[in-house]
Amino acid sequence: MEFNADRLREARHVVVFTGAGVSAESGIPTFRDALTGLWERFDPAELATADAFRRDPALVWGWYEWRRRKALQAQPNPAHRAIAELARWVPKLTLVTQNVDDLHERAGSRDVLHLHGSLSAPRCFACARPYRQALPVPDVPEVGARIEPPRCPHCNGKIRPGVVWFGEALPEKALREAFAAARDCDLLLSVGTSGVVQPAAQIPLIAQENGATVLHINPQPVLLGGERVFGLVGKAGEILPDLLRRAFGR
Template sequence: MLTLDQARAALASARRVAVLTGAGVSAESGIPTFRDAQTGHWARFRPEDLASPDAYHRDPDLVWQWYAGRYADVTRAQPNGAHTLLAQLEREKGAGFFLATQNVDGLHARAGSGMGGGQMVELHGSLASARDEVTGEVFALPAPADLVTPPRSPAGNRMRPHIVWFGEYLAPADLEAAQAAFYEADVALILGTSGLVYPAAGLARHTQVGGGLVIEINTADTELTSQMDFSLRDLASSGLARLMRVG
């Protein structure tokens, strides 16, 4: 197990850095986890009853009402310190930086990730986008106040939320890019994720197979902790600040 100083030195000297983020990163922006979002009117539904192809085929209007509400919620939220520091880290590492997020709130992009010379993939999709049911093309949604559901593509086709639902697979190109980046990484950071959802949870192993180091930041032990080269028990924002010697 590395010390904090050794972990800092490894990250500072790494030419290639791969990052995986989960719900713990967004929690600091006030965004509830997937299951915690089931409040009020929606408390009578299980997430599986709304986030699956079968649910959508049964009642697309209901599913879109739920996603429109979630889209409005995340649009009101603001990126936090973890998002900002990851965008800073990308600018420092340039083309050697890769961010894979399991979050669908778009906060990484709003903080500048993907615009500092590195690459970002949203493994589970984005609440701010919808996909043409006929052509598969992806389009940005209008602002929540202007959103009419179900939305139509420029071709006039109905669009579905651009989210990976229960029973669906991750986009092959995104998963392959992430696996390659983690395999090639000198250092991988695993931030705010439980390590329960595969195949994303398996990315850390790709770094270790490739000879790199893996650092975890989480408020509690996870399914991945025992495999880590260094684990920091902290919030993503303050943990990253300590790791990057910021502040």
């Protein structure tokens, strides 16, 4: 059964749940893609854990500065802009992302719930205080460059990336608000996410279990189950603007 754009136009509360596929359309490398994956040269345990940072903070900080450079060089794509535009046309929209870049914000979205943290929000590894000082634009030409992290002005501890590492819990407040939105919404758009990373992968299921319609938008087909679950295969930057045109004439 085909997804009817009337469901979008008539929705009371839309949750948009985005993953790496949305940022990939802006040229940001993904973790899992066999050709461009960020784990191609490094084992995750070497880079994305607290133990890795303790062992070699310069390597870990340098790798994340390379990632931040990639994010800063990227620009919001039509999917980011369509999501920001959609917020103007529905009574309520909650945007939940697994991405650690700020492309949603640069496209105009507000109050984004970042489930996996943000490259723009570093904090102290020792005392956990946010690092408020502006970071320079990274000059990291290649993966694997070692850069000493800055020091915390409060305790002189080393500053770590503001992302969720393997073995760490997701931000409690963001996860709680995301689950609450999923229970309350009547339409959830799952965009560019494989739906396998827990506990974030529960969000579409929570929405479905509470009576919402769920639409998966992904380059690869997603296994569907349930009469209110739909799938559109393709690029989010093409599908989302088309949905807005069909629903609102925009």
